[in-house]
Amino acid sequence: MIRKSGNKRPQTGIWQRCRSLRALKQIHAFMIVRGFLSDPSALRELLFSSAVSIPGAMAYARRLFDQISHADLFMWNTIIRGAAHTPTPMDAISLYVRMERCGTRPNKLTFPFLLRACTKLSSASTGAQFHAKIVKFGLESDTFVRNALINLHANCGDLAVATALFDGPARRDVVAWSALIAGYARRGELDVARQLFDETPSKDLVSWNVMITGYAKQGKMVKAQELFDQVPERDVVSWNAMIAGYVQCGSQMQAMEVFDQMCRAGERPDEVTMLSLLSACAESGALDFGQRIHHTLLEMCLKRGLSVVIGNALIDMYAKCGSIAGAIEVFRGMRERDVSTWNSIIGGLAFHGHSKESVLLFKDMLGEKVRPDEITFVAVLVACSHGGLVKEGKEYFSLMQNEYAIEPNIKHYGCMVDMLGRAGLLEEAFEFVDAMKIEPNPIVWRTLLGACRIHGNVKLGERANEQLLKMGHDASGEYVLLSNIYASMGEWNGAEKVRKLMDHRGITKEAGWALIEADGKELMHFLLHPEPVSRSKRNCSMTIGTTS
Incomplete structure (x- = not known):
């Protein structure tokens, strides 16, 4: 319960315990009834809680702020800060424009939030305008403002400006080092970033994570692993960088091994961890591991339920692993x-x-x-x-x-061509392609060629193949399809002609292969006779060999 004190200010402890939008609304209603809204101090705390402290309450904070007739500098900074951390950081810049029009002068706490918004927007030009205002107000020497400027210019502005800002008092600030390292790393200049990292007098965890993430994003997992093994202390960001890096490189099993190590180390995974792992399971078809991740997620989100993003990733994982029942179960159980x-x-x-x-x-x-x-x-x-x-x-x-x-884009057109081709409506499929508003790509013509093979239409198959050749698409698969069309109709001379054309152009059919797992070992099987069927081979059976 809120008790009224002599200066009409609610007890601070109440605000510290306010952790939900529902509780915030209750306190707001109480303030209206008791007249606390006339107390600027209480109003500041209400605005701070809604804009900064409570996740997802920014819209409520904006409505509250719009009802304040005379906002002071603290209130402006609070609402700008909240807006800068939302998915629409442009709102922070719009609020600053309103603030200027109201005649409120910004201070050193205003600009770091605005520069953060510019960095999120990757708007170097707007950031440069704020840099000019910072110089005008004489705030460039402030540590927080300077670090925000280094971060802005390093990530989306001019690296030369960021370096110039860094050369001076900022060299004594570990945050400035981390900002500059992050800028070079995110722009792909890992050699410069690594040199700065090695020169850093006092490395914080942010610097380590920036370098690990930089190497992981470029697929340099050996170097990322070396740094990861050396980092004095790890957090969930460190683990996530490694897991995401291995997933990106196609090393799904290693990503899963890192997750097992993470669990053994006692580090609690977050949503980013799980999204990376679900992606790994989807790509590798590791249904058992995916089900384990699903079980872990249910334990993590027992009260609030699965988020929409996680639910979508689970559906995608189950579908790609062939478990449609699992995908439907997740879909039916989603609240949103x-x-x-x-x-x-x-x-x-x-x-x-x-x-x-x-x-x-x-x-x-x-x-x-x-x-x-x-x-x-x-x-x-x-x-x-x-x-x-x-x-x-x-x-x-x-x-x-x-x-x-x-x-419609090329995928929609391709689906329609495939649908007509599968149904045997070949003439209609070719007419559809002729009427397309965009130029058909090789996939469309190859789809038609495949349909012609299924339905044994030599004439249209030749037309599709001609279009592919005009596009410079000399893949062996097209020749094989055309050869098989001739063979299926008993036109062996045509099939032989295609075979000779392949020989003349130096085109060979790569051996088909399949990768399977048995007893924990991967076995690769090759097809030894992948070339088009000719008259002499039409009664031969395919031979399958196995590598040792």
């Missing part, structure tokens, strides 16, 4: 969904052949008034293509353009 949620489940069902279920979910999506995007329509068109739902596919292709004003 966005368009990406629907895209993930619709696409997952479509690519695994559950066409009717995919289309039904698309209808559910429209029924719930969720606006589909271009990715949604790619997914539903794939479902129509795989399910032979030509009529529905044409309707959705038209709906995309007429109802949602989405211009």
